[in-house]
Structures are given as C-alpha cells and as structure tokens.
Amino acid sequence: MLLIGDLHITSRYKDKILAELQSFVEAYPDEKNIIFLGDYVYHFSYDRNALMSLYHFFLELFKAGKHVYILAGNHDRLGNNFVFEEAKKAFEVMLNVKGEMINTQHVGQIKFITEPMLTEIEGEKIFFFPYFIDMENAKLEMGNEKSRTVNRSTLPVIQTLIDSLNKNEKLSGIANQILLDMVEKEKNLTVIHHHYINNTKFPGQKSIFHYKDVALDEAFLDMPDIKMISGHLHQAFAHKNYLCTGSVRSTSSLETNQMKYLRTYSNPAKAGQAAQMEAHELNINPYITLEETGVIDESVLLNQIENVREANRKNLSDSTTRKIKFMNKKNINLNSLYLSLKVDNIDYEHIEKFVDEDLRMKIKDIKLKKNIQDIEDIRENFETSGKNLSESFADRKQILKEYLQSKYPNDFQKYEETLHEMKLL
Structure with missing residues (x-):
C-alpha cells in the first residue's frame, strides 16, 4: 500500500503536489491501496480550487481501479462537517446494502473516513481512527458508558479524562476509550490515526502535547500487539511501535531543515516480523536554516543539506516494528529553496559576506536572521x-x-x- 501524509494543499503548490503524487502512484502500478492520512485543508485558509483539484485526483485514482482511503484530519472541518462531506455522501449512494462498491470489477473504491473503522487491507487488520470532525458525534461514540465492558484498569486515566470539564480532555478520554476497546478486542492490529500522543518527546520534535490537545495515552506505544501510523505532526519520525509520516511539504518557515517523504508499506509475511517500508524523498518547497560559517557557496550548501538529510533519517531509525529503506537522494532544486542564515549582524547591503553571488542567483529566497542566543x-x-x-x-x-x-x-x-x-x- 502507499502512504501519503498531510497535504495542506493550496493553489500555490497544488500543481507540484499533485504532480509528485501522480508520479509516485505511477511508479507503483501494482499497488492498489492508497491511504491519505488527513489534513487536506491549509491551516489558514480554505482553498476551494486546490481542494477541488485534489478531489479530481481522488476520482482519477478511483477510475484507475485504486482503493482510496481518505482519513479526516483536525484541519478538515467546515463548521461541523468534513471538508469532503458532499463527496462522501455521493459515494455512499453508490454503495449497495453489503457496503461494496457497484461495478467493482471496473472501478476502484473511495472511502472517506470520518468515524472509526476496522477493516482488512492486504491481509492486515487496520483500525482507521480519524480526528473527531463532529464533536457531538464524538461524544455519542462512547454510547452508554455503563454498558461498556472494557477493563479501564488498563488505563485508569480514562475515567478522569471523561469526567473532566475541559472539552479537549473529555475528547481525549473518549478517544482513548475507543482505541483501548479495539486493542483489547483485536490482536496484531495496525492503527492509522490522526491524534497526538500524550506527554512524549519524539525524535526531532520540539513540542510535547498533552490530553488538553486531544491526545492518546503514551501507554499505547508499549503495547506489543499494535503498530501505529499517523500524519498530523509535520516532521517524520519513528519511535517504538509508532511511525509518523510527516507532511508532504513545509507549510511555513518553522518547518525548516525537515525532509519530506512519500512511503510504500508492506505487511510482514509472518507475525512478529518488521513491516517493510520505502521512503521517497520530496522537495516541493524546502526551507533550510544554517549558521554563519563564512561565505556559503553551492558546494558548502549541498554539504550542509546532506547533514540535514542524515539527521532526518536518524529520526526514523528508532523503530522496532518497521524496516525503512530510503529509495532516493533527490538533489534539491535550488530555485525552490528558501535559505535562512543565522548571523551576528544583519547586513543585506553586504550580503556577499554571507552568500556567494552565483548561489544567490539560483536560490528562490534568502533571509538573514539575528543569531540571538536562547x-x-x-x-x-x-x-x-x-x-x-x-x-x-x-x-x-x-x-x-x-x-x-x-x-x-x-x-x-x-x-x-x-x-x-x-x-x-
């Protein structure tokens, strides 16, 4: 199967994003299952034209016979509705009473996933666990709490969270209860979700999230019968049984020195073996930040980018459940590169002191930033x-x-x- 992380698509980058996705899918014609991990909407704007282009891409995959799984992310809400709600309803009309797509021998399937869903893909049990788009429906997911048979002694914090007056902590309680319920029912489960993990510092990450951010309990990271995959966080990493794919592009200059990837995923042939993954590097709009070390020319820059690449690969090395193979080492197109230099004194009038003239002509944008010690x-x-x-x-x-x-x-x-x-x- 193919895994595609957060897109946050905009008109500015839609052509590049969709071209990369098309090329990736074409490189693996035998891969039938394609999983989008959420967050199609850009943080700060609802770009209808870009989202419609993405929807047309979904339709092309559908017509090509692919099975497309579209998980809802936390940014994919318009009011209390999923951003592709009308498309979701249209495809549901095409389902027969057995839940199978009409004329499946000629076309593929599209599943817009806005509620928890257990399914099997390529012989692997997968639990899709989207972000709660409709908060009221999220509360209904709990049903009658007293009738639930899950042993909460496994995660006693759940009851405390559900009783909390904080809305997000309450949602965290509901989310943890739903996942614990599924984990206790199903063994050897792969969980594809769009949530934070509580109180955990992951490789390469600066932020730590908590229940108030809507988070799953960190105890799930040590459960031997599950593997977890998500997007949501934009820098890719692996930790214990958890793989975060990251986003396909940088959504702001804060995502500097981050390499982006698309991935293939193969279920292990035997239980207990590591899953096989191939990571394909993307360079849609890279941001690179370097310390001042004299005049930087193209050779110095490329060497520094290689250091960044190795640091990012190291963030993906801490995994007990997956073997990750890096398939390509793409030369970054300097015309799309945003370069920031940390300097002691900002002096654009004499920028030649920092960046070689030939390199300046090739790079999309250069910014000098004051090197202020924390x-x-x-x-x-x-x-x-x-x-x-x-x-x-x-x-x-x-x-x-x-x-x-x-x-x-x-x-x-x-x-x-x-x-x-x-x-x-």
Missing part, C-alpha cells in the same frame, strides 16, 4: 561557569551582567530586563 542557554552557561566560584550571589550577578555586556552589547538591555523578571539580576 535565554535558557544563557542561564545554563551562567550556572555552569559559576559552579566553582566562591563569590556571593551578588558577585555572580555582576559576572552575568559583564558577560552579557561583552557578548551581546546591542541586545544587553533586552536580556537585562528578562533576567530581572526571572530574578536572576
């Missing part, structure tokens, strides 16, 4: 340097002030105000 790093440096000193705390304050004044003369006032607020000065 306040936490400053505090850590101060604490480390003061460990062996016998001076009073007042002396240490003076040492810190002198250090900041000498190291960051232009930014000293800002740091001084912050450190006063922290009562370090």
Whole structure:
C-alpha cells in the first residue's frame, strides 16, 4: 500500500503536489491501496480550487481501479462537517446494502473516513481512527458508558479524562476509550490515526502535547500487539511501535531543515516480523536554516543539506516494528529553496559576506536572521561557569551582567530586563 501524509494543499503548490503524487502512484502500478492520512485543508485558509483539484485526483485514482482511503484530519472541518462531506455522501449512494462498491470489477473504491473503522487491507487488520470532525458525534461514540465492558484498569486515566470539564480532555478520554476497546478486542492490529500522543518527546520534535490537545495515552506505544501510523505532526519520525509520516511539504518557515517523504508499506509475511517500508524523498518547497560559517557557496550548501538529510533519517531509525529503506537522494532544486542564515549582524547591503553571488542567483529566497542566543542557554552557561566560584550571589550577578555586556552589547538591555523578571539580576 502507499502512504501519503498531510497535504495542506493550496493553489500555490497544488500543481507540484499533485504532480509528485501522480508520479509516485505511477511508479507503483501494482499497488492498489492508497491511504491519505488527513489534513487536506491549509491551516489558514480554505482553498476551494486546490481542494477541488485534489478531489479530481481522488476520482482519477478511483477510475484507475485504486482503493482510496481518505482519513479526516483536525484541519478538515467546515463548521461541523468534513471538508469532503458532499463527496462522501455521493459515494455512499453508490454503495449497495453489503457496503461494496457497484461495478467493482471496473472501478476502484473511495472511502472517506470520518468515524472509526476496522477493516482488512492486504491481509492486515487496520483500525482507521480519524480526528473527531463532529464533536457531538464524538461524544455519542462512547454510547452508554455503563454498558461498556472494557477493563479501564488498563488505563485508569480514562475515567478522569471523561469526567473532566475541559472539552479537549473529555475528547481525549473518549478517544482513548475507543482505541483501548479495539486493542483489547483485536490482536496484531495496525492503527492509522490522526491524534497526538500524550506527554512524549519524539525524535526531532520540539513540542510535547498533552490530553488538553486531544491526545492518546503514551501507554499505547508499549503495547506489543499494535503498530501505529499517523500524519498530523509535520516532521517524520519513528519511535517504538509508532511511525509518523510527516507532511508532504513545509507549510511555513518553522518547518525548516525537515525532509519530506512519500512511503510504500508492506505487511510482514509472518507475525512478529518488521513491516517493510520505502521512503521517497520530496522537495516541493524546502526551507533550510544554517549558521554563519563564512561565505556559503553551492558546494558548502549541498554539504550542509546532506547533514540535514542524515539527521532526518536518524529520526526514523528508532523503530522496532518497521524496516525503512530510503529509495532516493533527490538533489534539491535550488530555485525552490528558501535559505535562512543565522548571523551576528544583519547586513543585506553586504550580503556577499554571507552568500556567494552565483548561489544567490539560483536560490528562490534568502533571509538573514539575528543569531540571538536562547535565554535558557544563557542561564545554563551562567550556572555552569559559576559552579566553582566562591563569590556571593551578588558577585555572580555582576559576572552575568559583564558577560552579557561583552557578548551581546546591542541586545544587553533586552536580556537585562528578562533576567530581572526571572530574578536572576
């Protein structure tokens, strides 16, 4: 099967995105099952033209005999409805009472997944667990709580979450109950979801999410009978039984130094064996951020990009349930590259001090960013340097002030105000 992460499609990038998807599907003509992992809508705008182009792509896959699974993500809501709700209803009309598509010998299938669904694909039991699009229906998923037979002692936090007055914590309780129910009923299960994981720092990730963000319990990561796959987070990683595919493109400059991938997925031949995956690199709109190290030319840039590539591959190495093979090493088209350089002093008038002229003509955009040390790093440096000193705390304050004044003369006032607020000065 083919796995496709968050798209966040817009008119600006739709042609590139759809061309990459078309090329990927054509490269694997025998792969019948294609799974889209959610988040088709761009964060900050509903781009109808781009979404219609994506829908037409779904239809082309359908006409080509593919089985297409379209999972709802957290951004795919218009009011309380799924962004492709009308298309979903249209395809449901085409279903007979057995739930099989009419004329299946001539066309494929499309399933718009807005509710939890257990199915079998290529001999593998898969539980699709979309984000809750309709909050009221999410609550109904619980049914009558007293009638449920699931042993909550496995995850006692569920009851606390369901009783919470916080809406998202309550939804977390419902989500965890639904998943626990399924895991206890089914063994050797693959869970394809669109949720965060509670209180876990994943490889390459800066953020940690919690129940208040609508999250699954971290205990699922250690359950031996399940494997989990999701999009949702935009940087790909692997951790224990969980693979996050990431997004197919960078949605903002915050997603810098991230490699993007499309994936094939093959079920292991025997229980207990690792699944086989192939990762294909994408470079739709890459953002790269580098530290100032003298004048950067194309050779230096490409070497730095290779370091970024290796760091991203390392984020995918921590998996006990999958073997990932990286299939290609695409040369980044410099005309689509957004380059940021961290420098001590921003000086666009003399940008030749930072970037070689030939390289500047090739790159789509270059930004210089002030290389400001994080306040936490400053505090850590101060604490480390003061460990062996016998001076009073007042002396240490003076040492810190002198250090900041000498190291960051232009930014000293800002740091001084912050450190006063922290009562370090």
